Amino acid sequence: MADPTASEALSRLVHRFRAALGERAVISDPVELATYSCDGLTHYTATPGLVVLPETTEQVQEVVRGCAELGVPYVARGSGTGLSGGALPRADGVLVVTTRMRRIIEIDIPNQRAVVEPGVINLEVTRAAAPHGFYYAPDPSSQQVCSIGGNVAENSGGAHCLKYGFTVHHVLGLEIVTPDGEVVWLGGKTPDSPGYDLAGVFVGSEGTLGIVTKIVVRLLRAPQVVRTLLAGFRSTDEAGGAVSAIIGAGVVPAAIEMMDALAIEAAEASVHCDYPRGAGAVLIVELDGPSADVAQQFAEVERHCREHGAFEVRVAADDVERAEIWKGRKSAFAAVGRISPDYLVQDGVIPRTALPEVLRDIAELSARSGVRVANVFHAGDGNLHPLVLFDESVPGQGERAEEVSGAILDLCIRHGGSITGEHGVGVDKAKFMPRMFTSEDLDTMQLVRCAFDPAGICNPGKVFPTPRLCGEVPGKRKGVHPLVEAGRAELF
Amino acid sequence: MADPTASEALSRLVHRFRAALGERAVISDPVELATYSCDGLTHYTATPGLVVLPETTEQVQEVVRGCAELGVPYVARGSGTGLSGGALPRADGVLVVTTRMRRIIEIDIPNQRAVVEPGVINLEVTRAAAPHGFYYAPDPSSQQVCSIGGNVAENSGGAHCLKYGFTVHHVLGLEIVTPDGEVVWLGGKTPDSPGYDLAGVFVGSEGTLGIVTKIVVRLLRAPQVVRTLLAGFRSTDEAGGAVSAIIGAGVVPAAIEMMDALAIEAAEASVHCDYPRGAGAVLIVELDGPSADVAQQFAEVERHCREHGAFEVRVAADDVERAEIWKGRKSAFAAVGRISPDYLVQDGVIPRTALPEVLRDIAELSARSGVRVANVFHAGDGNLHPLVLFDESVPGQGERAEEVSGAILDLCIRHGGSITGEHGVGVDKAKFMPRMFTSEDLDTMQLVRCAFDPAGICNPGKVFPTPRLCGEVPGKRKGVHPLVEAGRAELF
Structure with a gap:
C-alpha cells in the first residue's frame, strides 16, 4: 500500500465499519487478510487492504457508502471459486465477503421461485426445494461450494446449460446496492418486468455495477427420470460426429460432455474412474424428462454413438453408477494436477x-x-x-x-x-476483449459501467482492457446541436 | 409544430435525407404523414414531422446522425402493431420506419440461428426455417404482420411464452445504431457473450436506446406433434382450478389460454367459433413435443379438466380443427368491437x-x-x-x-x-411506473437511458413517467471524496 492517503482512508473505514457492523465483521489482521488474496484463479494475487463480512443489506449499504465517501475501491466476493479472477482484491481497497448472508428467505413452490441471499451455496437452493420435488437448474462444477451471488456476478453455467440455460435464465429479480449506496430492485418476481431489463445486465457484470443482496430465482420441477451413458470412441473426431448426429436428430440432452485422451488419463490417475480402455475420447450423455420420452430418445442416442464408432457404451443402471460416470468428468480439472x-x-x-x-x-x-x-x-x-x-x-x-x-x-x-x-x-481476459469487440462496442459497455459507477471504485480493473477515467469515455454529446444544450432537451 | 426552430431543423433534414436516401425514402406530404399518426394504440395520435424509410444500416446511421446534429427527436417504428403507443410519433420529430429493411440475411440450420433485418415479419422467419423443420418461437397474436424489430423493442410474448419464453430468450445478438450514430454489436452469435448483456437490456427498451438494424435469433426444431383441446367450464373459478391442477402436476403446456363468458360472447358474434354452449369460461390447452410424451400428458390434462368441472372437452383431430379452436381466441380482441x-x-x-x-x-x-x-x-x-x-x-x-x-x-x-x-x-403506462418502482429504481433505469441518449432525442416521452433532462437524474457522484475527483480514479 504505497499511497499514504489510501492507507489513511482504510484505517478510517476500519473504525467506521467496526462501529456499524461489529468487531467480528471487520478483518484487518495481515495474516488473516492474506487468506483472501485470490479466488479460483490462483496465479493472480493481491492482499486486500480490509475485509468486511456484512450480514444484511443495510450493512452492505453502510460499507458501500463508506467506500464511496472516501473514494476507496471495493470488490465483492462470494465463495471465491471463480476462475477468471473476478474477485481478485485490491491492496488499496475493501473486500466485501458475502459468506455470512446465507439465508434462504422464501421458497414459494406454487409460483416456482425462491428468494435467497448472495452467500447461499448453489446446491443449498436445490436442497431446500428438493422435498417439494423442485430444484435450481444452473449447476457449475463447483456447485457444492460456490455461492449464488458469485453465480450472478459471473452468469455461471454448468454441464446442463445446453438444455437449461445460464444463471441469467433463472434469475427473475435482484436487490442490489448501487455504487452510490442506494438499495434498488432490478426485475422482480414476474417473468417480464416493465422498463429496462437491468436484472439481465447485472447478471454477468462481474461485480462492476454494484453488490447483489437478494436474488429471486426460478425453481424447476425435478425431472421424472434422468438417464446417463458413457461412450468410448477411438478419436475426438468420432465423438464429435456422434455429438452432431445427436443434436442434428433433434434430441436436446440435459448434458453432453466430451473428454479427450489426455483428460481421461488425468482422471484415471486421480480418481480411477475406469473409463473404456484405449479410448481417444469419451462422451457422457445425460437425458432427463418424462420417462416415455427419455426412453425413446435414449435408444436413439445409443444408436448414434454406435454408428459413429463407439466401441463401448455403458448405461448407468442407478444413481450410484451415474455418479461413477460423472466422477471422472467432475474431477477432471483438479485431476490434471496428477499429470x-x-x-x-x-x-x-x-x-x-x-x-x-x-x-x-x-x-x-x-x-x-x-x-x-x-x-x-x-x-x-x-x-x-x-x-x-x-x-x-x-x-x-x-x-x-x-x-x-x-x-x-x-x-x-x-x-x-x-x-x-x-x-x-x-482480470484474466480483459486483454482479449479488443480482439472480439470494436472500440465502439467496448465504449458502449463502458457507458453503462460509468452510469452506475462514475467514480470507478466498484471492482475496478476487471472486464475492460483499458483502465481509464469515465470522463474519457467518448461523450455521447459530440456533435449535438446547441439547441439541445440550450434547453430543447426538455422535450425529453 | 409551434416551434419555428423545430420546423426549420426538419426542413433541413428533408433535404439532407433525400440526398442520402433517395427521394422515395422520405415522406413529407401532410396527407401521407397522417397515415403514420398512431400504432396499435389508436387513442393516442400525433402526425410525425417527417417519415423516412431507410433500407440499410448505413442509411439508418445517416438519419440518426442528422437528427443528433440538429437535436431533432426521432422514433423508430416497425409494422406499427404495438399496443402501448411505443411507436407514437412526434410532430417535431422524425419517424424512422423499418418496413423496407426486410431481408433474411442468413438461415444457419446446423447452428440453429438466423440473422434478419428489423422489418422482417415475425411469421416470415418461421416460413424461411420451416422447410428445414425449424421455427422461430415467439408468436404474438399479430405475428402475421408484426416485425421482428418491433418484437425486439417490446420484448414481445405470445400464447406460447409459458413454455418458450419471450423475445429476449430468443435473441442472441443485435446490430444497433446508437443515439450518437455509431454502429455497435450487442451480444453475438454465441449464447453467452463476454461483457455486459447489453443485447438483453436493449430487448424491451421500447426504442429508447437506439435503433436495431440486424437481429440474430435462435431457431427451434419444430415439435414432433402438437395437440390442442378446448374445454368448457361453468365458471372462471372452475377453469382456474384446472389450470392450477395442470401446472401443479408438472405439465408444462405450450399454451394455456382462458376466455370468460363475455369474451366468448364477443368471439361468437364475430367469428362464430362455436365454443361450448353455456360456458362461463373456456380453456384452450396445447401440448407439443415428442409424441410419446405428449400422448401421456394430454390424457392427464383432459383428466384435470374433467375433474375440475369441464362439461365438454373437444380434442382437435387435425390442423383444421386446431385452427378452429384457436380462431375464437385469436380474434378475441377485435371481436369485442362486435359487442x-x-x-x-x-x-x-x-x-x-x-x-x-x-x-x-x-x-x-x-x-x-x-x-x-x-x-x-x-x-x-x-x-x-x-x-x-x-x-x-x-x-x-x-x-x-x-x-x-x-x-x-x-x-x-x-x-x-x-x-x-x-x-x-x-406512452400508455408511463404514469403507472411509480406505482411499481421506487424513485431510486426509476433513477437507475434513467441512468442507463442517459448513458445511451444524453440528449434525450431517441423516442422521448416513452416508458418514464417524469420528463426531465438527463442532467437532472440524481448524480452518482454525490458524496464522492475529493481524492477521486483529484485523480484517484485512475485506479479504475
Missing part, C-alpha cells in the same frame, strides 16, 4: 459445427509448441475447456503455455465464437 | 396462484362501476388481458373505463404482479 505440475484452465466457445476443425487446430498448436493440451468440454453447446499443461520450474514453459492458451482463444474468435463461455472475463 | 363500440385492451401480470382472487376482484370492480370487462388471458403465466368495454358517445363512460382499467393494474401490483406482461409501457 502436470502446473496448468491453465481455458474457457472458450465455438459454434458446435466447428468442433472437429477447432480440435484439430488445437492438436496442431500443441504439437508445434510442444505444450500438452487436455480437452474437457460441454460439447453440446461448443463450450471448450482446454487445460494447458506446463511446468513452472522449467524456464520459458509458463510463457509458452500462456501463448498457447491465448492462441486457443484466437481460434475461437476466428471460428465465430467467443473468449469465454462461463468463467467470465475478470 | 361494444369502444374498448380498452389492458395487459397485466399476477402470480398464477392469485388468479381466482384477482378474477373475483375484477368482477366486483365491474359490478360496482357498471363497466363491462371481458377477460382473455395467458392463464399459465398469469398474464391477464382484460378488455374494458365502453361507449365513447355516452358522456363519462370513457373516463370510467380508464379508471377501471387503471384499477385493474393496481390489483395486479397489490398481488405482487406487474403493470405489463407483454405490451410494454410506451
